[in-house]
Amino acid sequence: MPLIPYLIHRLVFLFVLLLLCVGSFVSGGLTSGSKEDANMTGTKSCNDNERRALLDFKANLVDINNSLHDWGKKEKDCCQWVGVTCNNQNGHVTELRLSTASNGLSGKMSPLLPLLSQLKYLDLSGINFQLNPIPSSLSSLTSLHHLQISGANLSGSIPHQLANLSNLLRLNLSSNLLSGWIPVSFGNLTSLTHLDLSRSGLTGTLPHSVGKLLNLEYLDVSSNSLNGSISDVHFLNLSQLTYLDLSFNSFELNLSSNAKFSFKLNAIIKMQSCKLGPSFPMWIQTQRDFAYLDISNAGISDIIPGWFWDLPPGLTHLNLSSNEIRGMLNMTSVFESYPGMDLSYNQLEGTVQVLPSKLAALNLSGNKFSGTLSFLCQIDKSLTFLDLSNNFFSGSLPDCLQKFQKNLVVLNLSNNSLSGEIPSSLGSLSKLQALYLRKNAFVGEIPASLSNCTELRFVDLGENKLSGNIPTWIGRTLSELYALVIRSNKLEGSLPPQMCLLNNLQFLDLSDNGLSGNIPRCFGNFTAMATRGFQDDIVSHSYSSYEETVSSGIISCDKLSCLRRYYVSSSGPYALFIDNALVAWKGTRREFGRDDEDVDELWKSYYMGMGSGFGVGFLGICGALFLNRRCRYFVFVSLNNVKDWIYVIVAVYFQNLHRKLNR
Incomplete structure (x- = not known):
């Protein structure tokens, strides 16, 4: 074959082959694409009706933070939208979780939600539903396993139709503004394992039908206005229960002494402020595996039985406070x-002879214990909180306190009969934030070793027999101090100017000592006393004038020989007690004598707060509950929250002070 025809033939052959390859590639690609599109349509694209329901849900909300920005715009497939999960096989929406995107969402619930017929998980917590009621149409979502609408500003009663959700495992309607009773029909939710109706404004009784929820593991109806009798019928069959919280209601527990509840191992039982007394609740004897027991403020006025002290080894929290329980420890x-x-x-x-070695926190305040504190040497170094105030303990402080140097945060030994010098070993407590030794008989000087406790926020050494000068190191090393009280001692000398370095100081009481000399001008710079951010007008932030001197009618010169001048910052009021004078508060002058009843009452309320314990949950109920001894409770939390607890003590104290001084 001639060369040129041969080359032409070969080129034509290659060209045809190339066309075949390209055609095959395009055809294959299109076929593949069609299959992929079909796959997307068959398994991931959401149903049109469900897409419409979601868009209507969005249309009923105001979204100021644009949290649902991808709903219905760039992305048409609702299965790809924020908070939406679909079934991979049929494309139906199975989960709607908007709690993480709820910030800035407000409005009402869409009436089209029932179109999400395959929905198993619905979480709308945190959305502000603006006091709209819970729609009864939610009962149409019969596939629901999980319904959570907590903290959503819902109002009205709980629709009894929700009992139609026979597959429901978890129901959480907590932290709303609901009203009315817990529906009796909830007894039909036999699959339910978790029921949380706490902090929702509910009234009425706890229906007996709760006892039919045989799979229930978690029940929380705390902080409502519920009342009535709680009997064996409520709990005898709840063999799976591991968490029970009836606290802060008006329940009266009438459980038979031989009732054998079969709560799970390491159960959490919270019955604070329920009426369990006057007799000690004998049914606890059948619950020997609890991990957490709170029966505080329960009206118990009985001798504690000996069997109770055989506590479960898995115990993490015990609160019997604010009762009238008698007996020995x-x-x-x-x-x-x-x-x-x-x-x-x-x-x-009686005396405290034996204590467990493993304790994270111990509060024995407000009892009639006596004897020495030698029992503290039995506790190992992990103790973080110790309150023995308002008892009859005597003797000197044991040196073994230094073993708590890496963990102890709060030490309150106030209002006992302790004596001797404050041991220098206290200076080894490097984590200490609050030291209360008020109303004892300590003598000697304030130990210089306390300068090592640089995390101290609150120091109260008042009403002892301490002598010497006010140490200069207080201002130099205790820069975190919020409150310093050394009133009613035998201190002498002048006020050290180093005190002015306490930039965080909010309360200072040096009254009833033998101090002399001038008050440093820089005392007028204690601006933190007015600017630390107390809320709700606890402290006013203005002064009408700036004053340089005070009259002899305010500063009692028969007890203070030379304290004739003081300075008040124009930036705010502050609580500064010097001898028997309150120098200023919101521009008001008022003299307080050593035995002034008002001051005594202020300190009483102050110490009532100290004995109440600490915790994150504590911050939510401070205010009036904080100052009511019968309403206090003790919650133990991580050490990161201890500073908040201490801060609230002072905030509430200032509120009390402010109220009394403006009468």
Whole structure:
């Protein structure tokens, strides 16, 4: 074959082959694409009706933060929208979780939600539904396993139709503004494992039908206005229950003494402010595996039985506070972890002989205990909180306190009969934030070793027999101090100017000592006393004038020989007690004598707060509850929250002070 025809033939052949390859590639690609599109349509694209329901849900909300920005715009497939999950096989919406995107969402619930017929998980927590009611149409979502609408500003009663959700496992309507009763029909939710109706404004009784929820593991109806009797019928068949919270209601527990509840191992039982007394609740004897027991403020006025002190080894929290329980402390249990114990404000008495070695926190305040504090040497170094105030303990402080140097945050030994010098070993407590030794008989000087406790926020050494000068190191090293009280001692000398370095100081009481000399001009710079951010007008932030001197009618010169001048900053009021004069508060002058009843009452309320314990949950109920001894409770939390607890003590104290000084 000639060369040129041969080359032409070959080129034609290659060209045809190329066309075939390209055609095959395009055809294959199109076929593949068609299959992929079909796959997308068959398994991931959402149903049109469900897409319409979601768009209507969005249309009923105001979204100021544009949290649902991708709903219905760039992305048409609702299965790809924020908070939406679909079934991979049929494309139906199975989950709608908007709690993480709820910030800035407000409005009402769409009436088209029932179109999401395959929905199993619905979480609308945190959306502001502006006091709209819970729509009864939610009962049409019969596939629901999980319904959570907590903290959503819902109002009205709980629709009894929700009992039609027979597949429901978890129901959480907590932290709303609901009203009315818990529906009796909830007894039909036999699959339910988790029921949380806490903090929702509910009234009425706890229906007996709750006892039919045989799979229930978690029940929380705390902080409502519920009342009535709680009997064996409510709990006898709840064998799966591991968490029970009836606190802060008006329940009266009438449980038979031989009732054998079969709560799960390590159960959490919270019955604070329920009426369990006057007799000690004998049914606790059948619950020997609880991990958490709170029966504080329960109207118990009985002798504590000996069997009670045989506590479960898995205990993490025990609160018997604010009752009138009598008897002696005879606790020999050995714990696996480090529990917190609050036995405060009862009628317990006698010497403390034996304590468990493993304790994270111990509050024995407000009892009638006596004897020395040698029992503290039995507790190992992990103790973080110790309150023995308002008892009859005597003797000197044991040196073994120094073993708590890496963990102890709060030490309150106020209002006892302790004596001797404050040991220098206290200076090894490097984590200490609050030291209360008020109303004892300590003598000697304030130990210089306390300068090592640089995290101290609150120091109260008042009403002892301490002598010497006010140490200069207080201003140099205790820069975190919020409150300093050394009133009613035998201190002498002048006020050190280094005190002016306490930029965070909010309360200072040096009254009833033998101090002399001038008050440093820089005392007028204690601006933190007015600017630390107390809310709700606890402290006013203005002064009408700036004053340089005070008259002899305000500063009692028969007790203060030379304190004739003081300075008040124009930036705000502050609580500054010097001898028997309150120098200024919101521009008001008022003299307080040493035995002034008002001052005594202020300190009483102050110390009532100290004995109440600490915790994150505590911050939510401070205010009036904080100052009501019968409403206090003790919650143990991580050390990161101790500063907040201490701060609230002072905030509430200032509120009390402000109210009394403006009468």
